[in-house]
Amino acid sequence: MRRDRKQGERQFEQLKAAWLAEIEAGRLQEALDLIAKGVELAESRGDVRQTDAAICARASITIHLGQGEQEVPKLREILLRSSDVGNARLASYHLSIYYQFVENYKKSLFYARLALDRSKLVGRQDWLASSHNQLGNALLGENYIDLAFTEYEHSLSLMPPDAKVWRSSILNNLGYCHLLQGHFAEGFRMLCESLRLARRAGNEVYQILPHLDLAYAHLERNRFRDARRHATAALALAERNGERYAIRNALYLLGETANLDRDEGSAWDYFSRLHSEFYPEFKGLPQFLMAVDVRKLVNLHA
């Protein structure tokens, strides 16, 4: 019986390693399939700890895919019930991400702080790093750019050097903060490094944000050709990977670039597509964006 339990635990850990690899590679449906097997295995063995771990993993993907609402009650339950600090940490961390996606940054900040506290108890360096990064995301959402910057710096200093995708993401966040603070040289350097790391990791999804932020950075410097190149690349990647928020932002940046470059026809086309695909209820959106420069009002990471 002990041998069966050990075998079951080993099987679960193998499944877990496999789904983590799929997530890292951006193959989310494959990861979900493996997680489903993990949940089934853990539940059949009555292993609450492993069941909770698998549910947290599933939530991480469904939240990213915009289907996170159904996971929230389960995550809250795990956070309140679980005696396993690691699972409580995962639950609070993913709740923070969910609230970030629905733009409730106060709640996102609350859960990010809980996740950081539990990461300190567990003592895992990568968890500390990702918690600081998430704290930065919540602070950036609240427009506390300097505080977010500090968290991102802390996160980068803790993230293991071989965690390419993570380091790419944190560098991207730092780069964007630099842009908002007007430090363009540093911003460009970090965003280019972020893109390089994501490419080296072979992860298309993590290349999207650096492209978008580089487009924004070039636009701020009136380098329209470079802005267009990066926004076009971001749009292609976003469309290929079904990242709707990125398609939206890419269309906006392409329209704004064309507008500032006096290509009103192209600007109109991009803004019209943004209107029809994302905001059909907003009467006069293309005209509005042709007339009003909203760059300083918009947080592309929100």
Add this chain to the structure above:
Amino acid sequence: MPSILFPENVRQVHLVGRKIRELRKERRLTQVELSTRLGIQQSDLSRMEKGEYRVSLDTLFKILAEFKMGIGEFFEAGVQESPGERAARVVQDFNTLSTDAQREVQEFIAFKRGQSIERLREERLEES
């Protein structure tokens, strides 16, 4: 460089935050009431009206859609001006532009007229 067709005084960014505040007050809404309708924090709306807060595109357009206004109405809300006065002002402004700029304005007018014609044509096709 801002588009010559939309001079800088129209493309001011902080105008949007200030305009939102004006429209909110015209509708006798408090920040709490409007922020509740929009599903955002009152403090965030306050900072946005001051131009101190960046939001997502989703939130920005949600706020603007709340007022159910088109672009012309957004900028001319509260300004009572007869068509004749408006045309006179446009001609006055036009005359202050350089020759190149005047040519660009004429090209833009032609472009907009082309769009109107295209829209009318499509509407007639739909009706038939």
